[in-house]
Amino acid sequence: xxxxxxxxxxxxxxxxxxxxxxxxxxxxxxxxxxxxxxxxxxxxxxxxxxxxxxxxxxxxxxxxxxxxxxxxxxxxxxxxxxxxxxxxxxxxxxxxxxxxxxxxxxxxxxxxxxxxxxxxxxxxxxxxxxxxxxxxxxxxxxxxxxxxxxxxxxxxxxxxxxxxxxxxxxxxxxxxxxxxxxxxxxxxxxxxxxxxxxxxxxxxxxxxxxxxxxxxxxxxxxxxxxxxxxxxxxxxxxxxxxxxxxxxxxxxxxxxxxxxxx
Numbered sequence: 001x002x003x004x005x006x007x008x009x010x011x012x013x014x015x016x017x018x019x020x021x022x023x024x025x026x027x028x029x030x031x032x033x034x035x036x037x038x039x040x041x042x043x044x045x046x047x048x049x050x051x052x053x054x055x056x057x058x059x060x061x062x063x064x065x066x067x068x069x070x071x072x073x074x075x076x077x078x079x080x081x082x083x084x085x086x087x088x089x090x091x092x093x094x095x096x097x098x099x100x101x102x103x104x105x106x107x108x109x110x111x112x113x114x115x116x117x118x119x120x121x122x123x124x125x126x127x128x129x130x131x132x133x134x135x136x137x138x139x140x141x142x143x144x145x146x147x148x149x150x151x152x153x154x155x156x157x158x159x160x161x162x163x164x165x166x167x168x169x170x171x172x173x174x175x176x177x178x179x180x181x182x183x184x185x186x187x188x189x190x191x192x193x194x195x196x197x198x199x200x201x202x203x204x205x206x207x208x209x210x211x212x213x214x215x216x217x218x219x220x221x222x223x224x225x226x227x228x229x230x231x232x233x234x235x236x237x238x239x240x241x242x243x244x245x246x247x248x249x250x251x252x253x254x255x256x257x258x259x260x261x262x
Contacts, residue, residue: 017058024050067227084238098201105193122194123186127258141170142247155230164220171213215239
């Protein structure tokens, strides 16, 4: 008879999803390069499909471990909290690199771009129009996700559901407006350092908004299936932290690139 030792941490079972996720991301990256050079997106779509299927099944397994198998003890959740905090810190430094590039170029513009900022020939966005509306939308979404969190802590199912729903709708609305702004942009990513820093910073923020919206949508579905309680809802808590991080990054983007950068 084998002896079983009880550990204060969770040893995960063997899983194929890290491998399929890595393969999917590699295929998607190669597919994006092929799309850029040969205008063929078949390989990119294959990689995206593998990534999507991996996410669905990996999330399913984690949901089973936490909700039904009881593997996410208080000690395990403490480790998960630190993991999420360190992940968000790494994301902060990711965006710092974009702000560094922006301020390096804007505070001391070179002669190649006319020694002015914005560079000659660049017509920047009016910060009082769509950018201000998007700022209002994201700040409102921060309020609604906090409303959902406090409702969950008080075991108020309906208000938590409403708060999550409105947050997701605001996130989708933000993404639509950002896409419209890109379509109407009077400059492109190849238009000097201004276009490069603008689209890299706002584009990666837009990707983070899409990821955060997906994160909250999964939480909404789990909430409907009664996976959360007032003392067991770290999945939602992590999503709320991530969403607040997205809000704060946008505030810095709006103040520095849209408003000060003009």
